[in-house]
Amino acid sequence: MKARARRRIAGEAGFTLIExxxxTLLxxxxxxxxxxxTAQWLPNWNRGMARVQRAERLAIGLERIAADLSVAEMMPINAEARAPLFEGAELSVTFVRTAVGPNTRPGLEIIRLIEKADDRGLALVRERAPFAPMPADAQIRFAxxxxxxxxPFRVSFSYAGADQVWQKEWRxxxxxxxxxxxxxxxxxxxxxxxVSSAAIVHVNAPAECARAKNPAQCLAERLTPDADKKQEQQL
Known part of the structure; x- marks a missing residue:
């Protein structure tokens, strides 16, 4: 009797081949x-993540550009030059600013933002060089x-003075x-x-006008076309 019960339980235990x-089929x-x-969802996810990363890199790049331009200094290339070192074009801009960065020495540096092409297409590149008085026709070595x-983004610049008229060049x-x-x-x-924006340049007068008793008059005299002639006569 016990043997028959054990055989019945053993026959009911486990899975059959059909089960x-x-x-397995299920x-x-x-x-x-x-x-x-997953095949339908994963490519959309990858494209979405790529767009988010491009947007973040674009925002960081624009922030760096605006931060540089806003602190441009009114510094001539040498003592004889009357105009500050600022060369603005549609696809590039060169100016002087206070040196910034963990590996830089205190002082000034020349910054150039310029469009260049490489194996991955067009790119806006930031270059710099230490500032030192030099001849007006000297070649600046950027690094x-x-x-x-x-x-797939491309940056262009335009410039406006006190008259608020936008120009493609500022030289x-x-x-x-x-x-x-x-x-x-x-x-x-x-x-x-x-996402296009504008940077406001904080410096609008030379250093000597900041120390003058009447800064407005000093600035007006500096901007007068005959200012250089008057200074030469005083010398």
């Missing part, structure tokens, strides 16, 4: 459905290239521009993006 096959269907959903903004002026507009375009469509 195993059905479980698991295959579930895994196939998950693979299909420490850092890519700020890369394709040989006696005064720094009041504002520099930073326009960001999508290369594929050519449209200007909403």
């Amino acid at each position: 195993v096959l059905m479980a 698991m295959t269907v579930i895994l196939g459905a998950l693979a299909t959903v 420490d290239q850092v890519v700020l903004i890369r394709s 040989g002026q006696r005064q720094l521009p009041d504002m520099v507009r930073i326009s960001v375009r999508d290369i594929a469509s050519g449209r200007v993006l909403a």
Whole structure:
């Protein structure tokens, strides 16, 4: 009697071959459905993450550009030059600012923001060189290239003085521009993006005018076309 009961329990224990096959088939269907959903969802996720990363890099690059331009110094290239070192074009701008960074010495440095091309396309690059008085036709050797903004975005600059009229170039002026507009375009469509901004230049007068009793009069005399002639006569 006990042996018969044990045989009956042993026959009921475990899975039959059909049950195993059905479980395997069900698991295959579930895994196939998950693979299909993942194949449709993962590329969209990757594209979304890539767009977020590009937007973050663009925001960091624009912040660096605006921070540099806002602290441009009204510094001539040598004692004889009357105009500050500021060369602004549509795709590049060169100016002087206070040296900044963990590996820089106290003083001034020349910054150039310029568009360059490499194997990955167009990119806006930040370069720098230590500032020292030099001839007006001297070649400045820039180093420490850092890519700020890369394709598919393209940056262009424009400049406005006290008259608030935007110009594509700012060269040989006696005064720094009041504002520099930073326009960001999508290369594929050519449209200007909403992230475009403008940097306000804080320095608007030479150092000697800041120490003068009447800064406004000093600035007006510096900007007068005959200012150089008057200074030569005084010398």
